[in-house]
Amino acid sequence: MYEQxxxxxxxxxxxxxxxxQLILSYFxxxxxxxxxxxxxxxxxxxxxxxxxxxxxxxxxxxxxxIEVIRRFAFENYFSTSLVSFINGDPLKEYTQxxxxxxxxYISRNDFYYLLDKLxxxxxxxxxxxxxxxxxxxxxxxxxxxxxxxxxxxxxxKESPHIVQRLxxxxxxxxxxxxxxxxxxxxSKI
Amino acid sequence: MYEQxxxxxxxxxxxxxxxxQLILSYFxxxxxxxxxxxxxxxxxxxxxxxxxxxxxxxxxxxxxxIEVIRRFAFENYFSTSLVSFINGDPLKEYTQxxxxxxxxYISRNDFYYLLDKLxxxxxxxxxxxxxxxxxxxxxxxxxxxxxxxxxxxxxxKESPHIVQRLxxxxxxxxxxxxxxxxxxxxSKI
DNA sequence: TTAAAACATTGATCTACATCAAAAAATCAG
DNA sequence: CTGATTTTTTGATGTAGATCAATGTTTTAA
Numbered sequence: 001m002y003e004q005x006x007x008x009x010x011x012x013x014x015x016x017x018x019x020x021q022l023i024l025s026y027f028x029x030x031x032x033x034x035x036x037x038x039x040x041x042x043x044x045x046x047x048x049x050x051x052x053x054x055x056x057x058x059x060x061x062x063x064x065x066i067e068v069i070r071r072f073a074f075e076n077y078f079s080t081s082l083v084s085f086i087n088g089d090p091l092k093e094y095t096q097x098x099x100x101x102x103x104x105y106i107s108r109n110d111f112y113y114l115l116d117k118l119x120x121x122x123x124x125x126x127x128x129x130x131x132x133x134x135x136x137x138x139x140x141x142x143x144x145x146x147x148x149x150x151x152x153x154x155x156x157k158e159s160p161h162i163v164q165r166l167x168x169x170x171x172x173x174x175x176x177x178x179x180x181x182x183x184x185x186x187s188k189i
Numbered sequence: 190m191y192e193q194x195x196x197x198x199x200x201x202x203x204x205x206x207x208x209x210q211l212i213l214s215y216f217x218x219x220x221x222x223x224x225x226x227x228x229x230x231x232x233x234x235x236x237x238x239x240x241x242x243x244x245x246x247x248x249x250x251x252x253x254x255i256e257v258i259r260r261f262a263f264e265n266y267f268s269t270s271l272v273s274f275i276n277g278d279p280l281k282e283y284t285q286x287x288x289x290x291x292x293x294y295i296s297r298n299d300f301y302y303l304l305d306k307l308x309x310x311x312x313x314x315x316x317x318x319x320x321x322x323x324x325x326x327x328x329x330x331x332x333x334x335x336x337x338x339x340x341x342x343x344x345x346k347e348s349p350h351i352v353q354r355l356x357x358x359x360x361x362x363x364x365x366x367x368x369x370x371x372x373x374x375x376s377k378i
Numbered sequence: 379t380t381a382a383a384a385c386a387t388t389g390a391t392c393t394a395c396a397t398c399a400a401a402a403a404a405t406c407a408g
Numbered sequence: 409c410t411g412a413t414t415t416t417t418t419g420a421t422g423t424a425g426a427t428c429a430a431t432g433t434t435t436t437a438a
Contacts, residue, residue: 126318133271144332368415
């Protein structure tokens with residue numbers, strides 16, 4: 001149950017057994033059905049999730065209720081509505097289980113408590129933030145420099161599991177193109 | 190000389206006089222002429238800059254040498270090629286002085302040394318990363334949800350100094366639209 | 379097992395903004 | 409100050425990808 005999470009942490013920071021046990025003690029399991037919404041709109045992000053099994057999508061809502069997917073979180077990913085988690089603002093990014101999903105979560109309070117208590121956790125969070133920043137930056141860059149076909153090819157190369165595992169509809173949304181456009185460009189490759 | 194930087198730091202983290210002096214001791218002044226390139230291509234980002242006076246632009250290069258501006262850094266901003274600073278990869282984001290500019294810089298080595306030595310500096314960096322992440326996320330969101338006119342209006346509202354202080358050419362680039370399109374949409378507002 | 383729902387494809391049309399070209403205005407260097 | 413460069417504006421044309429509509433296909437649930 002906690003093995004994947006343990007591995008994830010120990011691969012990133014040098015942590016003693018004692019520290020690791022302390023950290024893990026704050027994580028609680030949570031099982032979600034397919035399409036279940038995780039966390040409620042209007043509130044701030046109160047938890048950070050680790051995906052043991054299954055898949056989440058994090059998205060925000062454009063005008064007229066149109067969903068825009070920001071990222072997916074598969075097995076062995078951490079995920080939260082990070083802007084809200086950082087600022088304590090009400091959620092503008094929603095999280096939904098795409099498949100039946102098994103999570104471990106830590107509350108925002110406990111997370112921040114650990115940051116103050118364990119320098120190694122602060123380091124772990126630093127690493128998380130750095131990666132999140134880099135990913136965001138590359139994604140922004142892909143929108144600015146690449147057309148739809150090039151973005152699709154890049155996704156296929158960098159994250160083939162997204163294309164293989166998820167329906168076209170979600171892939172198109174993530175690439176910020178219409179389903180129709182994705183269908184057409186795939187037939188031309 | 191170090192007053193603005195002192196204020197910037199003390200506004201963000203609770204730091205003792207002693208700690209502050211230690212931190213400041215690692216920062217060295219640097220003066221740049223208008224249009225001067227800061228740091229050299231091919232190398233990794235070796236410094237983090239603080240702008241005392243003037244203005245920097247951070248940009249990357251698209252195909253055929255076309256510049257794309259990622260952000261500006263005015264007085265009292267920290268700036269570096271953050272992806273390279275994080276990963277130690279060769280620079281893909283370049284920094285150039287838009288005006289005659291006075292900087293203070295800390296080397297990457299000293300920066301990381303301070304991270305390990307001073308928990309308060311780790312906290313300061315956490316805060317910097319969080320803000321960088323939030324800014325990036327909002328910028329990405331603006332490209333996905335807004336058209337050119339709406340992006341311009343948002344910029345005018347959130348960062349009027351960018352529009353007032355910089356030539357149209359740079360503003361258009363930052364908004365990721367052509368100069369012509371910016372000129373046209375301005376005449377329609 | 380089958381009707382219903384969700385998803386994918388294909389075609390026709392439309393639009394925001396790019397690009398190219400040239401004139402007009404502003405800024406700069408000698 | 410003045411010619412030269414840079415920046416901005418205006419016009420004409422082109423295009424990637426959106427949207428709408430219809431049809432075909434797969435998945436789901438009872």
